[in-house]
Amino acid sequence: MANSDFVKATLMATTKKKTAAPAKKSTTKSAKSTNFATAPINKSLTKEAKIALYRTIVGIRRFEERSLRAYNQGKIGGFLHLYIGQEAVATGIVSLMEENDHIITAYRDHGHALAVGMSMNECMAEMYGKHTGCSKGKGGSMHFFAPDKNYWGGHGIVAGQTPLGAGLAFALKYKGLKGCALAFLGDGAVNQGSFMETLNLASLWNIPVVFVIENNGYSMGTSLKRSSAEENLAHRADGFDMEWEVCNGHDVFEVREVANRAMTRAREEHKPFLLEIRTYRYRGHSVADANHEKYRTKEEIEEYKRTKDPVNVIKQQLLADGTLTEDEAKKIDQEKKDEAEASAKFADESPVAPRSEIQTDVYWEVDNDSESKLKGTYFFND
Amino acid sequence: MGEEVAQYNGAYKVTEGLWEKWGDKRLIDTPISEAAFSGLAIGASALGIRPVVEMMFMSFSYVAIDQLFNNASFCRYMSGGLMNIPIVVRGPANGGTNVGATHSHTPENMVANHPGLKVVCPSNAYDAKGLMKAAIRDNDPVFVMENTLLYGEKWDVPEEEYIVELGVANILKEGSDLTIVSHGRCAMISLQAAKTLEEKHGISVEVVDLRSIRPLDEETILRSVKKTHRALLVEENKPYCGVDAQISHIIQLKAFDYLDAPVHRVSAIDAPQIYAKELENWQIPNEERIIEMALKCLA
Ligand SMILES: Cc1ncc(C[n+]2csc(CCOP(=O)(O)OP(=O)(O)O)c2C)c(N)n1
Ligand SMILES: [Mg+2]
16 A cells, blocks of 8 residues: 555656757666756855755744644644645745746645745744734635735645646736746646646647646555556656656755756746656645555655655755854754744734624625725625 | 545545445545546446445535536436436535635535435434435435534434435424524534523524435425424525525415514625634534524514
8 A cells, every 4th residue: 555665766766858958868876866956056056045945944844843733732723734845845946936937836835835935924823813824814724825925825626726827827928027837736636637628728828837746655645656547747748748857856956956947948938847846745644644654654754754854955965065064054943943933922822803804805896995886785694 | 436435444534444345346546536536427327336426525526517517417307318327426515624715615505506416414423324325326416415523423323224315304303483494514503502592592493404405395394484483594505595595485485474574594604714713613603693593583
């Protein structure tokens, strides 16, 4: 039942591309030994920028660990889908975003939210269902939004965000803006019709969208093997005449190197791209998933943590290249723990929205007391 | 057939133990492809097998609406009765668990709005078993709307075989001053409210649990209202075009002369489901709101 060779498979994930562009014949070994930190897109990073990547990855980790405690204390309700183990994916890709780039994802959305610069306070408060939350406590953990940061959510229905991602990209092209949209989804989400329909549209209409499959090997308790007939998910792009690449998700520099190609191509050529990033989630599907050591082995989880923990991987890289000292790394870690702790306090002390808020944000006219005067009944109360 | 129904025992453990017992042939884990597997179930049923499709949440049936609302409901009609679709689509359809708007739908009204489909909403374990058996044996597509909050409740259920027929309501409590008509978990909350109304306000309330939304037991509703002369309708649906909008129409049309007060309602506060726990608990019907409205209806 356990997808025990998933870890092996991720070790073997080779960077591939379909097109004429300089073919990279990466094999198992070279993929493993490539130092992505020296790739041009990473080499140009300043010391501060590298530290910022580390801060983001650590911040996501500490924030989520704190939210888990709050959930276990009953402060957070509903579902809590933790991103722990996958942090380098959102961090790497978001770090490449330019002014006109936009991003949208599914319910496992805390990492992307913090990476685009949402505050721990507004995110934690949202999970606590408080008025000070990013969505006033109306959306919860699965529905973080920050349009001011080009972040269009947090979506609860599997793959439902993927056509929206294409829509963001369509609008960019329509308005003549040079940018791309990033639409994240999981390895289970690829089997929704809406995603496959969207792949076709994106390619047919040359829409600058980059689909990012965060392949963590499982959709809830179902391993990739048991849900997809073709396990190489990126290959689906071939059926739509779309470019694709596969890479590992534990090394933020690898993510950046590969995603940069996809995003640049989308921006420059108005072409969609399908990226499959092999990653891993440490926790259950959601915190309520008590089975998560039944459909996979403990060893599988431990092995990934030991060899590929994204927090540790970047830390070792930055220590090795002299960007950080052990003390500085510790200090950042402590800062992020404190920030997460403070966000829990902020959330706890924040008020719940008044009952009247239940019926706001439903219709624009009603909220804005529209000049054109409201005609007709908008709400039907008992 | 459904997501995580076999090896994982069901996201809410409804199918626990069935895979061990019946194996891969009868318990089938699906990819997250609701449109495909519900359509597949419809096709398979045409050749006489009786698929039971689980929607992990009824909310997720929304990505399969064409299959369910076009194919399941109209194949029989459009073939002039040549084709039958004996499938069951079941899964939780409720709010009250702070999972936000996309996961809290109660679409029994939408299903009932499609002639050809049937829909039941068990409020307790006894009915859940009896209605499920009836649904599987039924020759038409039947939706069974469950409730994750009721999964945690305990009731005695006979081991032996029994059926709860579709289209037969259940009187949970007899009374003479007011009729509350309700279904699903709201029927249980209404029953609690009825007890409080009796103890604290000396009001005798009859509680009718619909059990089946389509077919609908009009007769029991009307008999009760003609006896008490007052009706309060309670459902978790949003009010506009909710199940109770239809029931209200039936009562005014067929029992108008018996009514001593307008028909009253308690439904969800008319907005997408809010996440925040305190607010969601206020948004969906609760005992306090039911009692308040009952007193208004009696005033
Ligand atoms: C249409 C729909 N079906 C089912 C679900 C329930 N569900 C939520 S997440 C999930 C698994 C998704 O797995 P994957 O796409 O791999 O993403 P991951 O959770 O691994 O990030 C399922 C079945 C849903 N939210 N929406
Ligand atoms: Mg997954």
